[in-house]
Amino acid sequence: MAQIYDRVALIGLGLIASSMFWAMKRAGSANHVSGYARSAETRETARKIGLCDSVHDDILDAVAGADLVVLCVPIGVMGSVMEQIAGVLKPGATVTDVGSVKRDVIENVAPHVPEGVHFIAGHPLAGTEHSGPRSGFAELFDSRWCLLVPPEGADPVAVQRLQQFWESLGSNVEQMDADHHDLVVAVTSHAPHLIAYTMVGVADDLRRVTDSEVIKYSAGGFRDFTRIAASDPTMWRDVFLTNKDATLEILGRFTEELFALQRAIRQGDGDFLHDYFTRTRAIRRGIIEAGQDTDAPDFGRKKS
Secondary structure, X not given: OOOOEEEEEEEOOOHHHXXXXXXXXXXXXXXXXXXXXXXXHHHHHHHHHOOOOEEEOOHHHHHOOOOEEEEOOOHHHHHHHHHHHHHHOOOOOEEEEOOOXXXXXXXXXXXXXXXXXXXXXXXXXXOOOOXXXXXXXXXXXXXXXXXXXXXXOOOHHHHHHHHHHHHHOOOEEEEOOHHHHHHHHHHHHHHHHHHHHHHHHHHHHOOOOOXXXXXXXXXXXXHHHHHHHOOOHHHHHHHHHHOHHHHHHHHHHHXXXXXXXXXXXXXXXXXXXXXXXXXXXXXXXXXXXXOOOOOOOOOOOOOO
8 A cells, every 4th residue: 555644643552552553564555653651661672662653752752844743652652642742743744643542542542632633533443452652463453443533624534544544554434523532432342341350350359269260261261351351441441431321321221231131030030031131142243243243252352
């Protein structure tokens, strides 16, 4: 695929940024990729493994002259990072992000975007439980969705260019309103992660089951809860603090469903349970048919 941006700057060098770099190199969608991370240790690791064409100790050096700047930092600091880099952004440049909450990010980033610079919020729906610069791989975005949330009156050329960029990394791209985005991901990602954290916490609290038994006898269900619950704690703390309303709405609905299941189990209502599980099983089959997962027993996860 042809080059889409001459210079791309990645701010933050974790799983998403490192995967973006390797996917860009695979596609040839950028001529030069600069990188910056707050931690000197992360920057040194990036240099050691060849992550980015140039790694900078100063964030302003990393973004200077960039045609696309991607904020790959925790949601809670995106506004302050945007404020920090605003003065050196190239006129006509596009700034985007990869945060999994959109309304809060837009409200905190948009006020600092200078005239003549395009801010188009984004969210690649891809990830693993691993983090850090060594965790990225070029195939992370293949056949996954990236949701773009352009502001009202956004430059259509800049939006189209960013869409082509994500498509070059392997993504399917769709545009969405910020509030609807936050509700969708509360259902598909945020609430499931919170439930996984809770289930692992419950196992930890049940002292009648020893720690060694929890680990030794982890069947598929608990094993996959722990995979989700191994995700980056800083990122998920920020997600729940910034997508509070949508997450609480879905958790309220989850609580109602849980009470209905408790009642059915208590009353021995096998018909209710069978109908419920049949309906939810169909959703799982739909996910597989949509190409968003595999029916392999290990869900196709790579062995570590």
